[in-house]
Amino acid sequence: MKVIRTIQEMQQYAQAIKQERKSIGFVPTMGYLHEGHESLMMEARKNNDIVIMSIFVNPLQFGPNEDYDRYPRDEARDQKIAEQNQVDVLFIPSVDDMYPQEQTIQMKVIRRVNVMCGKSREGHFDGVATVLTKLFHLTYPNRVYFGMKDAQQVAVTAALITDLNFPIELIPVPTVREQDGLAKSSRNVHLSKSERSEAKYLYQALLKGQKLVVDGEKNPANIVKEVKNMIDHHINGKLDYVELLQFPSLEPLSTIDQQVILAAAVYFNNARLIDNLVFNKDGMLTSRI
Amino acid sequence: MKVIRTIQEMQQYAQAIKQERKSIGFVPTMGYLHEGHESLMMEARKNNDIVIMSIFVNPLQFGPNEDYDRYPRDEARDQKIAEQNQVDVLFIPSVDDMYPQEQTIQMKVIRRVNVMCGKSREGHFDGVATVLTKLFHLTYPNRVYFGMKDAQQVAVTAALITDLNFPIELIPVPTVREQDGLAKSSRNVHLSKSERSEAKYLYQALLKGQKLVVDGEKNPANIVKEVKNMIDHHINGKLDYVELLQFPSLEPLSTIDQQVILAAAVYFNNARLIDNLVFNKDGMLTSRI
The missing domain is CATH 3.30.1300.10 (Pantoate-beta-alanine ligase, C-terminal domain)
Structure with missing residues (x-):
């Protein structure tokens, strides 16, 4: 498994893969991987030549009083899990590389957000839409995989892809649960x-x-x-x-x-x-x- | 010269070109072409395998009291000019195809716009950023060409490309002028x-x-x-x-x-x-x- 840490290398790598006419399945995550993520990797593995998974705890999608700092992280363990699931490329960019300066372009999600998590997490989905747009431009996916546990994220991403004509197929994957039914979550x-x-x-x-x-x-x-x-x-x-x-x-x-x-x-x-x-x-x- | 009128055909065509490892130069315009546009086409022709030009008078970048309705249009003449300048593909999408439903995702330009044309044309550059994002996803350009007459558009597009990691090179082309110096404009x-x-x-x-x-x-x-x-x-x-x-x-x-x-x-x-x-x-x- 290849680990890529700069956006430049990621973009060049993905571009080269596309030129070989290979398909790319992309699994964007915030790391601290569990069986829910593994089901995404497995699904991506089945239907694509190359599987790219990103680990990036995106500051833009956390509110000022949310848990960005204490969001759990364990890169060594994540690498093992990714490798076990035959991920080809693990992309772990830095915050400085993803957001080198204050953005001139802001993405606003204006529908599908005045309900559910959007109500209590103002700006959250704006941050999600922004980071996904950037990651899509860096990884050139044919298909992108999201867990249905974050159903509002799936709904917003579907609109992002349609509204902006991304040439990407969105694959929602069923929620993975503990024995007693609790949804797996970092x-x-x-x-x-x-x-x-x-x-x-x-x-x-x-x-x-x-x-x-x-x-x-x-x-x-x-x-x-x-x-x-x-x-x-x-x-x-x-x-x-x-x-x-x-x-x-x-x-x-x-x-x-x-x-x-x-x-x-x-x-x-x-x-x-x-x-x-x-x-x-x-x-x-x-x-x- | 090929004329493409649907976004689906445009995206498929561009995707096929990329798979042949050919480079694409893209010239987005609102039509009613003049020598300024021709200089963009010539520049694109020099450095790319395939030149795609779009003609789309984008309603999203016109304010309610602006000249969307009376913006000059002459498609037959535009086609001739494009052909003379060895454009490979003329992309003329419809408004309904570009904006089939109300957008869920809005793009906001929050810097570089509280000056110059941005002051008197509120929302104009939001509309520009949105349509360019969509057109970039439909035409897969390696390089995109803009006239320096619209310098603020060049500045905003440069930020769009950088902020969202579009794998595109922006080429600004000098303003073309009439004999007495007046900048060419539709x-x-x-x-x-x-x-x-x-x-x-x-x-x-x-x-x-x-x-x-x-x-x-x-x-x-x-x-x-x-x-x-x-x-x-x-x-x-x-x-x-x-x-x-x-x-x-x-x-x-x-x-x-x-x-x-x-x-x-x-x-x-x-x-x-x-x-x-x-x-x-x-x-x-x-x-x-």
Whole structure:
């Protein structure tokens, strides 16, 4: 596995690969890799000649009071995991190389962000759109892989690709879960033991909401209420949101007559966890984008 | 010469060219071509295997009270001129194909725009940055060609390419002028006969300002004042601005100790004309970006 640390070398390498007419699968990450990331690497490995994975904790997508400084990092371990999953190139740029001067061009995400995580993380998706645009220009991917755990990121990235005509196919990959259903996340290490045992109810609550739809409930408000109740009952952490929206437009709807996302976020002491389910009007799991 | 009218065909064509390892020179225009555009085509022809020129009057870069509707258009004539200049592909997309839905992603230019044309054309460069990003993703250029008449556009595009890591080289091409010095512009057709005879003083005034620097003047305010005086004296149109700034950062400066731009804009009845000179601290013409 090749490790590249400068944007210049990355761009030259990717350009050379494209000239050999090889396809590139790209997995952008913030590192501290877990089985969720591994499923992205495996998916990329299946369908591309070359797999590039980036590790970059992007300061632009963290708010001033968020966890940029204490976001977990372990490069040596990440390298091993990438190698085990047959990644060809691990791209680890520095912040100075990615943002050498104050930007003249700002990217603003103006739809799909006044809901869910966008509400409590102002500017977060602007930072995501900016760093992805830069990374796409450095790695020339044919396909890019994202976990559905970050469903709003998937929705925003789909719009980024469409709106700006990136010649890239977006592949959403199902959320990988612990045995008890908790979505894998780099931030799970920040949970206390008691928080960890509560955390599984985030997923349980979403499943309950989905079951209501399977059983015929069509009113989003009723479902959101039941999911909130279950979270309140089992989790001491502070609820951020439970929302049920059209997916991927993330627009509200008054009756469930199309593909939707049921999503929730909870603040624990040192971690904010998110999870979601995407399903059709009959409650069957899907992830069309 | 091939004429392509859909973004899908354009992207596929450009992708195929890149796979043949051929270089692409790209000339984005709004059509109604004149000798200024021809100099861009000739420059692109010299240094690239394939020359792509686009004609697209981009609604996003026109303000609500600007001249989008009466911007001059003559596609048949443009096609002839492109063919004469050995353009390989003329790309003429429709507005519906370029902007099929309301954008989720907005690009904002936050530096280099609170001066010169940016002051009177709010949002103009946001629209320029957006359409260029889209066109770059559709045409895969190695090099992109812009006329220095639109110097602020050159400065903003340089930042766009750097900030977002586009793998593209920006080539600024000197302004082409009429015999009396008036910069060639598609909008010159909107000048009345008397306006046309006054218009040459825009360039004359800038030359006078440059000469002051050659003669040792270092104070931007003194130069701006002299240029304004000359424009006021010879032109009945309304002055928009005369500015002297660092180039390409477009930041103000208190003494001329580096490359600068001396730029002016004047409103005539049916056209707003712009012109500029870029020179070093000794008044010698340059155009380093």
